[in-house]
Amino acid sequence: MNAFFAALWAEALKAFRSRVIGLSVAVVTILPLVDGLFMLILKNPERARQMGLIGAKAQLVAGTADWPSFFYVLVMTGIAGGILFDFLTVWVFGREFSERTAKELLALPTSRGTIVAAKFVLLAVWTQMLALWIFGWGLVIGNAVDIPGGSAHLNLVSFGIFMSVAFLNLLLVPWVAYVASLGRGYLPSMAWIFFTLASAQLLQVMGWGEWYPWAVPVLVGTIAGPQGGSIGVHSVVMILAASAAGLAVTFAWWRSADQSR
Amino acid sequence: MNLAIETFGLSKTYGPVRAVDSVSLRVGRGEIYGFLGLNGAGKTTTIRALLGMIRPSAGTVKVLGQTVGPNGRGPWRSVGHMVERPSAYPELTVRENLEVARRLQGLSDRGAVSRALDRLGLAHDADRRAGALSTGNLQRLGLARALLHEPELLILDEPANGLDPAGVVEIRELLEGLAREKGVTVFMSSHILSEVDRLATRIGIIHQGRLIEELEAEQMEALRSRRLEIQARDLDGAKSALAGAGFAVKAGDNTIILTEARAIAAPDEVAALLVNAGTPPTRLVVKQEDLEAYFLRLTGEKK
Secondary structure, three states: OOHHHHHHHHHHHHHHHHHHHHHHHHHHHHHHHHHHHHHHHHHHHHHHHHHOOHHHHHHHHHHOOOHHHHHHHHHHHHHHHHHHHHHHHHHHHHHHHHHHHHHHHHOOOOHHHHHHHHHHHHHHHHHHHHHHHHHHHHHHHHHHOOOOHHHHOHHHHHHHHHHHHHHHHHOOOHHHHHHHHHHHOOHHHHHHHHHHHOOOOOOHHHHOOHHOOOHHHHHHOOOOOOOOOOHHHHHHHHHHHHHHHHHHHHHHHHHHHOOOO | OOOOEEEEEEEEEEEEEEEEEEEEEEOOOOOOEEEEOOOOOOOOHHHHOOOOOOOOOOEEEEEOOOEOOOHOOOHOOOEEEEOOOOOOOOOEEHHHHHHHHHHOOOOOOHHHHHHHHOOOOOOOHOOOHHHHHOOOHHHHHHHHHHHOOOOOOEEOOOOOOOOOOOHHHHHHHHHHHHHHHHOEEEEEEEEHHHHHHHOOOOEEEEEOEEEEEEEHHHHHHHOOOOOEEEEEOOOHHHHHHHHHHOOOOOOOOOOOOOOOOOHHHHHHHHHHHHHHHHEEEEEEEEEEEHHHHHHHHHHHOOO
């Protein structure tokens, strides 16, 4: 256990000393502000017309200026935040190869598995804190814009959906970690992220999204939408299985693969 | 023999390339083992196999009596290492980089970092970001990390790389001191042959993946060819006198070279012969082939 906390401390120090934490907070701070701006525009159609294209786009996406619409946009923001989770994973794992520090982690009393576990725990804490910040900051923005239709029940349900999406996105990061390790750097894992995004879109359009783990967070997000929605057990099983497999191959790779670079 | 490193038939292939081919090493405790080879000879691959970073295609590796297996198993609490060029987390300070290493080594002694900084002359740079370090200081940081936990065995890949001449001497003295005073075993690869020559108690030469020579420093001394070099004002007269006395005379630039054992064993007699012949030598010296020349001769890189 001491070895795990030592590894977690090391991972946290690396993250805090980098600019990546600050950048990630900055990105997720901007997103609810944009959502708030949409609401502000929708509240005042006259101003929306004056703003031309932006006003038209705001109406297209959010519909009406009320709390259900605001939460729906916020959940969609959370889904987009999944890409940020992936980028953070690319950084946490890929940097060890691009900066050639991986070789310093391989022949130590602290096992490779412990170091990999510490990286995943750091990512879990980091990404879920970011998700909490998006939602909390979103509430502040929504209240500041003073949109109607809010209730404690709606807040709770929306929070549940939002954090579910954030957690499902987290479940998919092990594959990004694996590709970053296998590819020994940033680029292959970036390609992987774009592949999963595109394939999720495609399979969802084709009607197979509920069986495709990378499309499941979006399906869960639609529950908060105007048409509502539901998620089947099979989708949850698929994403859990994908996550477990991603963890297994990442740990196995770090334990056994030749580290010849 | 109490061995710090023992490999038996160690081989590693990458597709059709045999990077290391049946290397059997035996490094005794307390030795300073110089591992020589040209670029691509298999030095770093061997070192990575010793540290469990790559899985051998064939053969076994034992370090400090423990088999280095898959899954990163090994006696790493007692081993310090530096593989290829040193690396560090650029956004962390020198001290923080060592602090990370201390914790991952499971070392409870908080003073270890300060001692390592002092030992490698990094105290003044302790709070500098590693990304701003010179190559030489980055090398020192790598060595500090390797020494942090006072290991029994040091496995160092080109430890003198990037260091200035004063730094090279400093590290040589540091390694010598560790071996002499604390019985630390040092396994070091290098292409700076003069460093290996001065430091190593045993030398292994790897060429095209195969260990082609392994010998004690004293044996090395004996194996290196020697020659007697003579200069005289009347070079032709000296040549004739030596040839007349039955020596096989080779001529270099303004120099006569004798390679026969009787000339090398008794340069005084050669000098007397030349004086008696009226062609006294102006310079007479027994020269020994240096490690570089021996290495090149052995690997066939220079005839």
